[in-house]
Amino acid sequence: MCEKDVLERLYEVVLERKRNPQEGSYTCYLFDKGLDKILKKVGEESAETIIAAKNGVAPETVGEISDLIYHLMVLLAAQEIPLSAVMEELDRRSQKIGNLKQFHTVDRET
Numbered sequence: 001m002c003e004k005d006v007l008e009r010l011y012e013v014v015l016e017r018k019r020n021p022q023e024g025s026y027t028c029y030l031f032d033k034g035l036d037k038i039l040k041k042v043g044e045e046s047a048e049t050i051i052a053a054k055n056g057v058a059p060e061t062v063g064e065i066s067d068l069i070y071h072l073m074v075l076l077a078a079q080e081i082p083l084s085a086v087m088e089e090l091d092r093r094s095q096k097i098g099n100l101k102q103f104h105t106v107d108r109e110t
């Protein structure tokens with residue numbers, strides 16, 4: 001099973017929670033709390049990802065990235081942005097290689 005399938009299934013579950021709230025659902029708790037709470041969680045999970053990566057413990061980094069991706073899915077659903085919009089953007093970018101801009105090269109040399 002490829003990563004895209006997992007993401008699509010996760011996004012579907014998140015959308016389903018938004019449409020049909022369920023007791024005991026953490027996703028519903030986030031939608032109930034609203035956008036500020038969802039954004040705080042995205043920030044928190046981003047910071048935890050950075051610290052886990054800095055500590056160099058791969059399973060912790062994987063866990064934090066998974067938390068971050070889940071909360072990003074909730075953010076997409078909250079903003080009514082389809083996951084396919086992100087997939088299409090990534091796909092569009094994959095058509096182009098050699099994306100390093102000239103000024104990045106200069107930055108590294110100085």
Ligand SMILES: N=c1c2ncn([C@@H]3O[C@H](COP(=O)(O)OP(=O)(O)OP(=O)(O)O)[C@@H](O)[C@H]3O)c2ncn1[C@@H]1O[C@H](COP(=O)(O)O)[C@@H](O)[C@H]1O
Nearest residue numbers: 010013014017022024025026027028041044066067070071
């Ligand atoms: N992928 C996830 C997922 N990743 C992380 N989390 C939850 O995110 C929370 C993050 O933990 P924290 O300690 O940072 O937060 P907390 O202290 O529990 O709560 P707050 O700080 O947000 O108040 C935990 O409660 C995790 O269980 C997730 N909750 C749900 N999912 C997916 O969503 C599906 C539906 O879940 P429910 O909505 O709970 O039914 C699940 O089957 C999963 O596929």
